[in-house]
Amino acid sequence: MLRRVTAAPHPAPILFISNGTAEDLIGARLAGLLKGEIRYAPLVGEGRAYAAAETNRVGRVLRLPSGGFPFGSLDNLKADLRAGLIGESLGQWADAVRGARGAGAVVVVGDAYALMVGTVAARINQLPLIHVQPLLSAQYLDGLGLRGALRELNALGANLPMPYELRLARGADAVFVRDAATQRSYRRRGVQARFAGSFAMDVLDRPQRELNLLADRPVLALLPGSREDHRESLPVMLRAAALLPEVTALVAWPHDWGAVTLPEGWKLDIQSETEALTTGAGAGIRLLRGAFGAVARAADIAIGTSGTANEQLAGLGVPVIAFATHGPQYTGGFARRQGRLLGEALRVMRADPVVLAAEVRHLLASPSGQARAALAGLTRIGPAGALPVIAAEIERLAGNQINTWR
Template sequence: MKLLCLSNGHGEDVIAVQIIKALYQQTDQIEVVALPIVGEGIAYQKSRIPIIAPVKKMPSGGFVYMEARELWRDLQGGLVGLTLAQLKAVQRWGKQGGMILAVGDIVPLLFAWLSQTNYVFVGTAKSEYYLQDEVGWLPQTSFLQRKLGSVYLPWERCLMKNRRCLGVFPRDSLTTHQLQQFGVRAHDFGNPMMDGLFPEVPIVEEREEARSLRILLLPGSRSPEAERNWELILEAVESIIAREKKRRLCFLSAIAPSLDLNPFCERLQAQGWQQNTTNSLSTPVQDKQGLEFQKGVTRLLLTQTAYHSCLLSADLAVAMAGTATEQFVGLGKPVITFPGEGPQYTPAFAEAQTRLLGASVILVKKPSQAATVLHELFSDPDRLQLIADNGKRRMGEAGASSQIAEYLVNQI
């Protein structure tokens, strides 16, 4: 039994690995290889899954659809040659027979179709929530989009309805039901993005009367954008500290392992944060490899190894990220966000994210407005409950990886 995983982004690589792990739990009669179309496939490398073709980190980081300038930089960096080499490798592999697991958007789906072998598709990039909700079309949805009838365009649906496409797994129930109306073999198994969220380090529960409000900080994973986002996020942090003087606050900063921590530390120290040089851990997330800072009575953790622990521990996030924001919303928690310079987290991206995630994401124009939103949120229990229900509905249930793995075993 042979399986090739195609994915186009770090988040998609992680989802593919999650499904592979579930697959290994159900059968040992499987040979898995991978091709990360975007990036170097670090998630596959960590899991010791062989990569069948050349890979390269492009200047855009995979966000070529954001700006023409980014696409031009990628073209200069060898995008065309790399893509052709990858496509030839997929077609060679397809001639041997086997199944392809395509994770992401139209790109891995198209590669799978061109392979001339059977495939399944895990759609992570698109959701009907961009265009409509359970009530109906959103006001900003155009006449043409309504006519087309789905966030998935006709040619994408054609690839999904191909006889060699043995199954499609959208990210939420609304999208699944819409695709089923077009004759796509779509299955509502939940969202693999919500699987595997287990704490890497212990989380200490504080006494209720002494419990801090825990705020997750997510600047994104791409340099130098993440460092620019960090400066904006710290503006929001300062406004929250100034507004919530009577409340105990703890900030949990999840920084991507691929980033250099020094610029983040330097910016904190420039704003008066003092690094904790003792061996004692003062934040609820007990990460011995993390760096702790203090400003007055407020604590802040910088970690590159306890992302899930921060996600699970925090009450609210100030975020300028993609996948991480979605996972946090899926846990039923609120997010405050504001646009940056990009190339990923632009005003257009932030606006689209609010359509995708609905009431769970509060988009403000300036970082300084975060404090007012936070105060209003935690003064309104009904709104917090609405956000909890909304997030779990829009992001889907956990457990999809094992169900997709079982489906693959049955198909193969």
Template structure:
């Protein structure tokens, strides 16, 4: 067995997916030294695992103004260039090249950037393709437009230069998020697999406290990139005010490191919420009340709370996919970005088969929310679509087994 593995990931969602796989890999090979290089941001998703000694973060890293979404706008690209993204990428490339000379394998998680860096390492590498799915152009709702026509002509959402890197002899493993996408790549000579989606690993709902059973339950997701997340949350909460019904609502607001609980206070006070006592057994950091709406903020509570909701109000990426994967339909409300813009939201809706519906205005969101709360059959049907598109849990373990067989054992045999 080789002693080391380098993991490249390029974004918060990709970090979370890589972490699920690495946790399973660590259980199988606790002696393996795992180094992770977050290509975008600080890689905070890895912090707890690093503190526990499971892995270590290496190399230069820096938060970027676009949040890693410079490909969605010229303004984001220019902001990243001004912030020194080229110098950062150069330093990261040099580190990967040095790693490659050691002969230890590389695992890329994300899209073209980590895949390209893994190839330039000169070492054996594997690739977990996370953001792209052929569902975004092969099925509705909505029309994928020119982009859909382009992908249909290729037969894959992945581009020729990407599948060329995946088909290299030194690429020992290619794993896609669903069987449809893997099948499209196999037509282009890539031995792509779809062993499971690690995004659904560890998503176990807690029991709902008895005192909250009479409230309708929503999950609020504004994303993790600041300051965009606070703007997303404001728009979603303002839309919630337009509900005509005065039915008691419980709004579960799990969050990561950002926005922190203290960063919620100016937003909620400005919208007329007041601090109240946290309901027992919810393990929340703070609770806020406005009329019939009780909102609770809970850092790190997404996995425990997501399955409790009846409907999600979402302006997030990975977390929205995980939510509908649990069978909870969602409504999204795009904003100015840089991440959660209209194009991103529409693509997400096609990816998830309409289990998350894009709303153009706050009034439209309020109207659709009222319908979903009144129609349990519709919620169930949309939830079934979401579960089918995301797949069952267990993907992390399956991927860890493949990494062990195709990357680690193969590299050890070559070294021997």
């Protein structure tokens, strides 16, 4: 398709389209590296991560009961349909087209659906299109097999790129993927994708504060995640940690204190906006808000029911133990997929505090097991460094041609 590109005297606005919490975070960090006006169209939720940058939201907010995982289960899909998924989603397509008017480029951070919305907005407005795909990985196919694929039919498009997504990606001006294995896979299918570094590690915060830990005790990070799974998973994690008096357990808590769900008989003492202490079963465990970077870098081992946070800990070389919830995100299928992605860096167990505590002890007593987990995580996630490369490519595509046809 021919596009007429005219450079403006000032940096043209850039429209970001993203559809998920992690995707919003990646988009917001990327937006912070760019000059000029940033517009954003979050397809799921409010896109709160963009608030940290000087950005302007375009279009409506779609709040989904599933938290953006309508195909995670049949119940998720039914709840989202009742919440107006179809009608509101169509409205978002029109919002994105309007938001791209006068922009210099459209940047999609998300899956095939987000890419469809971004492709329409970019083509109607004759703009360059950049796709940042942080979800798909060729490593999701490791050991999947036919039986596994049939069991995960609802996640087929999350396990491998569908033909329509590849076709859309071929029409993009730049495509960035999450790991080297996916770059090779895309290129075999005719998409000139690039792996410039790990998006997950790019958005991992530096340590925000000192944690004042005992030097002679291993640190167990508890990662209940940003989705509603935490209401089911946090009590299990706390009960497991209470069985491990030899470790220092820290909860990386991303929610308000009012969202804390405790095991029966436990109490919560809110000490400040950023720290609380929960006590029960003879244990006292700290919950820390706004300190994920510090907790992640202090951890020797983790128990997590999170998507990005589990991957970030693995990327730091920390073994992660996981268990499935009833959703909306960290279902059995999601846990299996993440297990294939992370290999020996992730161990998926039963949601039983006794089993989880035993696995923590087993790993802490096995230097060779820790070493294999660390190697798998470091290798499969890869190093940081993608976002500056992508930012430079966006600026090049948005403003390097004057009155030319492409």
